[in-house]
Amino acid sequence: MMQKIVLIGAGNVAQHLAPALSTQEGYEIEAVFSRHIARAAALCQKLPQSTKAQSHLDFNQSKADLFILAVTDDALAEVAQRLITPPEALIVHTSGTRPMSVLSALAQPKGVFYPLQTFSVGKKVDFSEVPFCIEAARKTDEMRLVRLAKKLSKRVYLVDSEQRKSLHLAAVFANNFSNHLFGIAEEILQKANLSFELLHPLLKETAEKASNMSPTEAQTGPARRQDQEVIKKQLDLLQEKPHWQMLYKMLSEMIQEKYKG
Amino acid sequence: MMQKIVLIGAGNVAQHLAPALSTQEGYEIEAVFSRHIARAAALCQKLPQSTKAQSHLDFNQSKADLFILAVTDDALAEVAQRLITPPEALIVHTSGTRPMSVLSALAQPKGVFYPLQTFSVGKKVDFSEVPFCIEAARKTDEMRLVRLAKKLSKRVYLVDSEQRKSLHLAAVFANNFSNHLFGIAEEILQKANLSFELLHPLLKETAEKASNMSPTEAQTGPARRQDQEVIKKQLDLLQEKPHWQMLYKMLSEMIQEKYKG
Numbered sequence: 001m002m003q004k005i006v007l008i009g010a011g012n013v014a015q016h017l018a019p020a021l022s023t024q025e026g027y028e029i030e031a032v033f034s035r036h037i038a039r040a041a042a043l044c045q046k047l048p049q050s051t052k053a054q055s056h057l058d059f060n061q062s063k064a065d066l067f068i069l070a071v072t073d074d075a076l077a078e079v080a081q082r083l084i085t086p087p088e089a090l091i092v093h094t095s096g097t098r099p100m101s102v103l104s105a106l107a108q109p110k111g112v113f114y115p116l117q118t119f120s121v122g123k124k125v126d127f128s129e130v131p132f133c134i135e136a137a138r139k140t141d142e143m144r145l146v147r148l149a150k151k152l153s154k155r156v157y158l159v160d161s162e163q164r165k166s167l168h169l170a171a172v173f174a175n176n177f178s179n180h181l182f183g184i185a186e187e188i189l190q191k192a193n194l195s196f197e198l199l200h201p202l203l204k205e206t207a208e209k210a211s212n213m214s215p216t217e218a219q220t221g222p223a224r225r226q227d228q229e230v231i232k233k234q235l236d237l238l239q240e241k242p243h244w245q246m247l248y249k250m251l252s253e254m255i256q257e258k259y260k261g
Numbered sequence: 262m263m264q265k266i267v268l269i270g271a272g273n274v275a276q277h278l279a280p281a282l283s284t285q286e287g288y289e290i291e292a293v294f295s296r297h298i299a300r301a302a303a304l305c306q307k308l309p310q311s312t313k314a315q316s317h318l319d320f321n322q323s324k325a326d327l328f329i330l331a332v333t334d335d336a337l338a339e340v341a342q343r344l345i346t347p348p349e350a351l352i353v354h355t356s357g358t359r360p361m362s363v364l365s366a367l368a369q370p371k372g373v374f375y376p377l378q379t380f381s382v383g384k385k386v387d388f389s390e391v392p393f394c395i396e397a398a399r400k401t402d403e404m405r406l407v408r409l410a411k412k413l414s415k416r417v418y419l420v421d422s423e424q425r426k427s428l429h430l431a432a433v434f435a436n437n438f439s440n441h442l443f444g445i446a447e448e449i450l451q452k453a454n455l456s457f458e459l460l461h462p463l464l465k466e467t468a469e470k471a472s473n474m475s476p477t478e479a480q481t482g483p484a485r486r487q488d489q490e491v492i493k494k495q496l497d498l499l500q501e502k503p504h505w506q507m508l509y510k511m512l513s514e515m516i517q518e519k520y521k522g
Contacts, residue, residue, distance in 0.1 A: 073491070097483070097491050116459060118466055118481050123473065129462045157459060166453035169495050170446035174460050175467045176482030177512045178439030183476035183519070185431035192427035196475065198377060198418060199435050201390045203468040205379055206436045211461040212384065215444035220379050221437030222358075230334070230358050234430050243515060250511065251438045254504060258444070 003027050003148075004063050008079060009070035010034035010043045012119045013094050017070060020127045022047045024151045030064045033057060058084045066148075068113060069093040069103075081105045090141050096168040099161035100135055111136035111145050114164065115153075118175050127152045133159035133167065184244055216258075223255035264288050264409075265324050269340060270331035271295035271304045273380045274355050278331060281388045283308045285412045291325045294318060319345045327409075329374060330354040330364075342366045351402050357429040360422035361396055372397035372406055375425065376414075379436050388413045394420035394428065445505055477519075484516035 003026060007014050010032055022029045031052040034040035040053035059067070062085065071079050073095050080103045085091065091103055092111040103110045112135040117125055132149035134156060136142035142158070149156040159167060182203065186196045209218040222230035231252050238245035264287060268275055271293055283290045292313040295301035301314035320328070323346065332340050334356050341364045346352065352364055353372040364371045373396040378386055393410035395417060397403035403419065410417040420428060443464065447457045470479040483491035492513050499506035 073488070097494075117463060118470065118479075120470065120474070120479065120481070123470060125466070129465075131459050131462060133459075155459075155462070157455075159455065163453045163455055165494075165498060166449050167455055167459065169498050170449040170455075170460060171463055172482055172495060173442045173449070173509075174446040175463050176480070176484065176516070177509075178442045179467055179471055179476050179480055180512055180516050180519075181434045181439045181442070182471045183480065185435040186476050188427050188431040188434070192424045194418075194420065194424055194428055194431075198392050198394075198416075198428065199431060200472040201392060201416065202378060202432055202436050203471055204390075205386070206440055207464040207468040209379065209381065209384060210440055210443045210464055213381070214457065215440050215447050218379075218381065219437070219440055219444065220381070221433055223437065227334070233358075233426075234433065237426060237430055243511075247511060247515070248434075248438075250504075250508060251441055254508070255437070255441050258441075 001026075003065060004030040005066045005068060006031045006033065006059055006062060006064040006085075007068050007070060008033045008057070008083065009072075010036070010039040011070065011072065012121060013115070014070040015043060015121065016119050016125050016127075017068070017094070017115065018043055018047060020152050021148075022049055022051070024148075027148070027151070030062060031059070057082045059089075060084050060086070062086060062089075065089050066144075067091045073097050077102050077105070090136075090144065092136075092145065096133075096164060096171065099164070100137065101161065109136070109138055109141050111141050112159075112161070112164070113145055113149065114159070116167065116171060128154055131155040131157055133157050133164060135160050135164070184247075219255065219259065221255070223252040224259055226256055226260070262287075264326060265291040266327045266329060267292045267294065267320055267323060267325040267346075268329050268331060269294045269318070269344065270333075271297070271300040272331065272333065273382060274376070275331040276304060276382065277380050277386050277388075278329070278355070278376065279304055279308060281413050282329075282409075283310055283312070285409075288409070288412070291323060292320070318343045320350075321345050321347070323347060323350075326350050327405075328352045334358050338363050338366070351397075351405065353397075353406065357394075357425060357432065360425070361398065362422065370397070370399055370402050372402050373420075373422070373425070374406055374410065375420070377428065377432060389415055392416040392418055394418050394425060396421050396425070445508075480516065480520065482516070484513040485520055487517055487521070 028049050029051045031054050032040045032043050033054050037055040044051040044053045067085055076098055090109045092113040096114050100112050114133040116131045130153050132153050134145045189196050289310050290312045292315050293301045293304050294315050298316040305312040305314045328346055337359055351370045352367055353374040357375050361373050375394040377392045391414050393414050395406045450457050
């Protein structure tokens with residue numbers, strides 16, 4: 001039997017998720033909601049089935065039995081409060097930062113369907129490699145969400161709200177913060193008239209090594225070698241950038257401490 | 262005409278470089294030096310040609326016209342001082358942290374042949390993707406080194422000693438420090454009974470996005486969104502790890518500052 005889905009949101013996550021969902025056999029996106037109807041309509045047009053764009057949250061007449069809330073974290077609680085759905089529909093959100101209880105205003109069965117990836121407009125994501133982190137209040141809903149996630153991806157995990165907090169924190173270190181370090185590297189190269197391209201293979205290898213070995217084994221560099229002379233010289237190079245210098249010092253000390261003796 | 266190379270060193274870089282060099286048509290590794298003759302011998306045995314292991318630095322009788330010093334940065338100056346080669350041989354080092362002038366004790370023509378990658382024993386490196394950074398005192402030597410580098414790799418750059426300092430500093434941020442952040446992420450997950458595998462696809466995508474777009478465009482996350490609420494919650498999660506907490510705070514503030522307004 002065809003399962004009908006309503007997608008609440010037409011932003012970054014929804015734009016990546018909708019085409020992936022709507023091409024799965026047995027699943028159909030009935031409607032896409034956005035406060036901005038044009039945005040919802042634009043997303044609907046990209047989908048292979050006929051999907052309705054809607055700018056209000058009353059889905060009382062809907063035939064859908066799964067509502068995926070892919071709105072910004074801040075809007076989540078408020079949207080959930082205003083959402084009207086059939087009484088037995090399963091309502092899930094896609095947020096890494098919010099617990100399942102953010103949906104507690106709803107009487108319906110609840111869950112979380114969190115794709116752990118960094119989504120950017122215009123950069124296509126291979127969903128088969130995206131870890132889906134599933135949580136549900138009822139076992140039957142958990143199984144349903146796992147089944148759907150497995151259609152999209154090879155990597156499906158059960159992760160409760162407590163664990164998801166840690167997971168999101170870890171992702172901030174692994175993605176957001178390291179990307180910021182890449183940005184510092186880019187600026188350092190620009191100043192020396194060198195292209196950031198020079199570092200592309202190193203970025204790739206850094207990710208591969210941390211995955212094939214482990215970050216602890218993969219660590220190299222002056223701090224890992226306790227090479228105080230290079231550390232001092234590099235700190236001198238950063239004299240005009242006191243924030244970078246402080247960051248360099250802190251990270252080097254943490255690495256030296258980790259690998260001492 | 263066959264070009265003969267002597268490789269000084271049998272460590273990490275030499276072990277990766279030697280097999281790549283010795284399989285290039287027109288090039289032959291005549292000898293490998295290591296203070297530990299067994300280490301040099303072990304490396305020579307892996308090479309397709311017959312290569313001599315040698316534990317002293319007198320190469321007066323050598324037919325080689327290129328000497329590649331792939332020793333540790335600290336040993337470089339001293340080894341260069343003790344090295345005896347034919348008077349017209351070109352002497353290069355492979356260090357990212359040392360200027361060409363570290364070889365100034367030598368009367369011979371000098372250069373740098375620096376493969377910018379993180380090498381670990383047991384992890385094979387695809388040299389065709391490794392950027393080679395070339396420098397030489399004489400233009401003819403520069404051309405010679407570029408020719409050799411192009412046999413090994415698609416990515417060959419002219420980088421002088423001043424630029425190489427910045428390049429190495431940038432690489433420390435991009436590789437060493439971000440790998441340390443991956444290590445923190447790993448520990449956070451372990452404590453939550455989650456596998457670091459969950460983050461493998463994110464690490465890969467982080468590197469790809471920073472390369473396909475630019476790190477500045479690729480930035481996402483709570484600090485990028487100026488999401489003070491999530492930042493505060495994540496800082497609370499780090500209460501038992503004051504160093505990580507301090508690092509989280511510093512990096513978030515730097516990102517918030519970069520993207521404000």
